[in-house]
Amino acid sequence: MIKVGIVGGTGYTGVELLRLLAQHPEVELMAITSRGEAGTAVADMFPSLRGKVSLKFVDPKDAALDGCDAVFFATPNGIAMQQAKALLDAGVRVIDLAADFRIKDIAVWEKWYGMTHAAPDLVAEAVYGLPEVNREAIRKARLVANPGCYPTAAQLGLLPLIEAGCVELDHLIADCKSGVSGAGRKAETHILFAEASDNFKAYGVAGHRHLPEIRQGLARAAGREVGLTFVPHLTPMIRGIHATLYARVTREEDFQSLYEKRYAGEPFVDVMPAKSQPDTRSVRASNTCRIALHRPQGGDTLVVLSVIDNLTKGAAGQAVQNMNLMFGLDECTALSHVPVLP
Amino acid sequence: MIKVGIVGGTGYTGVELLRLLAQHPEVELMAITSRGEAGTAVADMFPSLRGKVSLKFVDPKDAALDGCDAVFFATPNGIAMQQAKALLDAGVRVIDLAADFRIKDIAVWEKWYGMTHAAPDLVAEAVYGLPEVNREAIRKARLVANPGCYPTAAQLGLLPLIEAGCVELDHLIADCKSGVSGAGRKAETHILFAEASDNFKAYGVAGHRHLPEIRQGLARAAGREVGLTFVPHLTPMIRGIHATLYARVTREEDFQSLYEKRYAGEPFVDVMPAKSQPDTRSVRASNTCRIALHRPQGGDTLVVLSVIDNLTKGAAGQAVQNMNLMFGLDECTALSHVPVLP
């Protein structure tokens, strides 16, 4: 059994981790920390876990996380970078669901996240946890930077084209729509039900923190910088991301075949038949990314539709997938749920 | 492996059965029928099942259901009563998710359902599939009448009081609220998104078909007729039923303790601490019923809150629970999902 600790378990990625790990046959949940809720039973805060999780939240200083085999950080940005070193030194493997280790260029990270990085050396070591790109490195990693939700949907949707070098790289467009759980479980006015329901809006158009992360991933695949316009939107649903991706063809290919080959054997990427229109609910509460290709009117613009559940493949599910890889388990363990529809 | 067939798989109870059975370790899905969709891959209609269910819908006449061990009817009312006899004669065990075998009094059934019953003898044989009441009979049943969604929530909420004989029986009130999936996957105007969203209304106040079913169950426990006012409402959510139940105390009891004892050992009934207020999402996509007791202002009116997922404990989950019992399996097999929250 893998002894697992979770740092910061009161948010949506925390409760989603608990949902997935509570029935993972190879995991023993050791501790889940929360400064504010120490002493509260986890199942009192999240009644969905009654009878499934018997732990109480503990104060971080009482958590003995260094006795775990794996620790997940489901914390705000800036926490894991302060605590990861000690855990790694104690032989614990660490998966950060926040952004602390995602961006290799420290200056870029510091600009977008507005703080000084506390552990630049660990950034260099950390493996970006997108298994469809870095599977072998993840298996050996001590420290995994779990990707952001938009970056997961956008990269999985665009990478085959970038890797094949068949689209224009300077004017890519990612028009993305996220369910409101993507904003986290924070008491903020703009994500109140009466504000976000029956409403649709763009946000972060001037610059969203996931932009440099997507760019980094695409640039790595392209071997050069790419130009990307990324516009996120808030849509009135709880879970789900729908990325609508636009790229201009520079060299003809059988694009459908390109995607099918690229993702052949990938357990969590489903290339749908050409001209499909995946809906986000088709992946609700599951770790699957579904992708479909379009070439409207036979023009030179490809439209790629990519959907994930932002809390599962976009966060906690992918983190468990990474843990499975790091510990030599079947990659799909505890992740084979059928999506919940309707 | 239990060979399973499903009659009528294009509705919400059908797709929910498929979600649960697709990963049932003791089940082999043999056939799923649909007159209108014969030849269509199930996963083309419900992309959530891509990679999980490889069957195509078949025409009922081509389905060879008599070679199955168990057949579920996820059909409109009036179908199972015509087809069950032949299957039972062939040694198949039958679970009807519709209402054909729920009401013991044929005249009452015919009045409420507006048709002549085709198999009154089977009504007599059928076991009402509420395991919390009829577990032993279900184990031995050839034919199970799976309860309705409102009746499941209302009976589980009221039975301990009725059985204990401590409330007034002539003026019970069940004010129930259902998500829209309870109306089925039918192309009807009143359940369109633009009609049912951001809206709330009562329906069937003059008389809903679940009324005689609830009354029958309560009367059986009381040993006499009961008076019940049942008002169902449509609430803008997909899944979930919330029953708010009112009963007047005629004999004092430790009601909390009464419920805890009544449901001790029940794997799918969670009696919450007194004064809890369960939300429907705490059971979303799971087979659990959560119940909480209130005695507002210390008066003589008890308020019982009972929540289920109408498609799981209220339909397909309970049907699988019944199948597990009928075939001597662990009752919880394939039903231990953690609810999806948020």
Place this chain on the structure above:
Amino acid sequence: MIKVGIVGGTGYTGVELLRLLAQHPEVELMAITSRGEAGTAVADMFPSLRGKVSLKFVDPKDAALDGCDAVFFATPNGIAMQQAKALLDAGVRVIDLAADFRIKDIAVWEKWYGMTHAAPDLVAEAVYGLPEVNREAIRKARLVANPGCYPTAAQLGLLPLIEAGCVELDHLIADCKSGVSGAGRKAETHILFAEASDNFKAYGVAGHRHLPEIRQGLARAAGREVGLTFVPHLTPMIRGIHATLYARVTREEDFQSLYEKRYAGEPFVDVMPAKSQPDTRSVRASNTCRIALHRPQGGDTLVVLSVIDNLTKGAAGQAVQNMNLMFGLDECTALSHVPVLP
């Protein structure tokens, strides 16, 4: 022109007041106060008001409210009771949308609201602003206590029965469902979109502040105390209250006719044909209350369905109706909007 000031305009009742008053032909908006947002243009916070309201929020101390003819308090409980006296002394007429002046029994108010009342004498003077009960007193009032949202729906639904003395008074039940805007525009976790959407729950079952207010209104009509069980629920919609009211008949009447007569001539109460089932959207963004009567199965329990928009007839609309009465205007001025459907 009536010079109007609004104290506390950043919540939902504030913005609804602005929506209604911005096009009131007899109103000149003079000032709208907010401690936290002083200096912000109202239309920057609520872009729906761009081009309609040119005011900025001002700090209360700079507002010169005593130069107004009428001041609305759209503040939390406990504010108006401190400021009303000075305004009244300056000749301003005051309408409080909070609860400070609703409960005549000071001890009861202090128990439920958890504070010492600052102006008991004004409570005695204040007129409870339910025009269907107190129209003539409102016309002459200096100070109006605008009713709560649940109390408006519940009282309008039950009063004809109580006044006629034809139902049992000790076991009335009000099972009420509210849209989430009823909880206000406060940054609280439980009303986040990802918490309140696709979910349904009861709250305040042990005791909600609107209980004594409803009881007071019913008792006044009955001429004696009444017994009422009141269970409020949160339903995933923005606006609307649906009250499902249960009363036991003690004397037969033509109840439909009773309601029609009681509300004949009332511009904002619509008694629908018997057995109607009003949906909340039929009054969305309008000042109308629609009521329908049922007698399920011909039994002795009457079911009354009463719907309002909690922000309009349940708050700001009724406040404007009261202002119209207080200033001798046509009661419907600026309130004749057709509900928004779908």
Place this chain on the structure above:
Amino acid sequence: MIKVGIVGGTGYTGVELLRLLAQHPEVELMAITSRGEAGTAVADMFPSLRGKVSLKFVDPKDAALDGCDAVFFATPNGIAMQQAKALLDAGVRVIDLAADFRIKDIAVWEKWYGMTHAAPDLVAEAVYGLPEVNREAIRKARLVANPGCYPTAAQLGLLPLIEAGCVELDHLIADCKSGVSGAGRKAETHILFAEASDNFKAYGVAGHRHLPEIRQGLARAAGREVGLTFVPHLTPMIRGIHATLYARVTREEDFQSLYEKRYAGEPFVDVMPAKSQPDTRSVRASNTCRIALHRPQGGDTLVVLSVIDNLTKGAAGQAVQNMNLMFGLDECTALSHVPVLP
């Protein structure tokens, strides 16, 4: 008073027309037709209109529409083209809310709409009813082709750039999101609440009928053909369209100033401050289009955000705006409602 008839009043554009016209001070509603609902009181189908509209639906053959001054067609495509001629000959002015007269090129129309056009000569005469482009022609028109919802949002968002000739014309992108009421009030499975709620998807990616309409409008402004990729999406809200528009700059301009000048004096176009992010609810139930400009990262891609209410400015509101122009009324008559927020 303008005598008005409506052909086909049972859909969402019909009931929205009724909402707006019921309180238009210069309009007398004469007749509203429906084949299926003849004899039904309009307010029985749409209780929001109780007390506001006393008409019954009449069969088209009994409607005496030729005695009207103006007739609106709120019908499916293909009806108005058969009936408009007779009405025009009788001196009636006609506004078609469907697509029959929107596309000037008959062959293009017939290809996209899959039928033979019944009145090509009227297409030539019809004025495209986008007042911000064709105001003077609309004033004199006998026959107005009311624009589609997506075309209204997309054209108002892109026209200033096209007219100024400062963006690349071959690779425009319109990524548009619509509320579900845009699909109409039709009993179809895919727009059921339980299908469309908590879900997001693209549709019509291969080609949507509004594509040629948008292209025609942009080409007219450009003086040449334009290349446009148009991807519509269904978002779980009732009303609203959000168009996210991408264009590459070919000549620098003060774009903010360009838009402000283009729409100076337009009563229903609100150019917001640069970098605003309009939400659809800021125009809910109103005739306003709000537009905001972005230039992410200072790159060469302009992002224009354009929001409307699809049923008001995108359909019935614009139709009333056109009627006001055609009859010499103040363009804003009956259209000055403040948007409903929240």
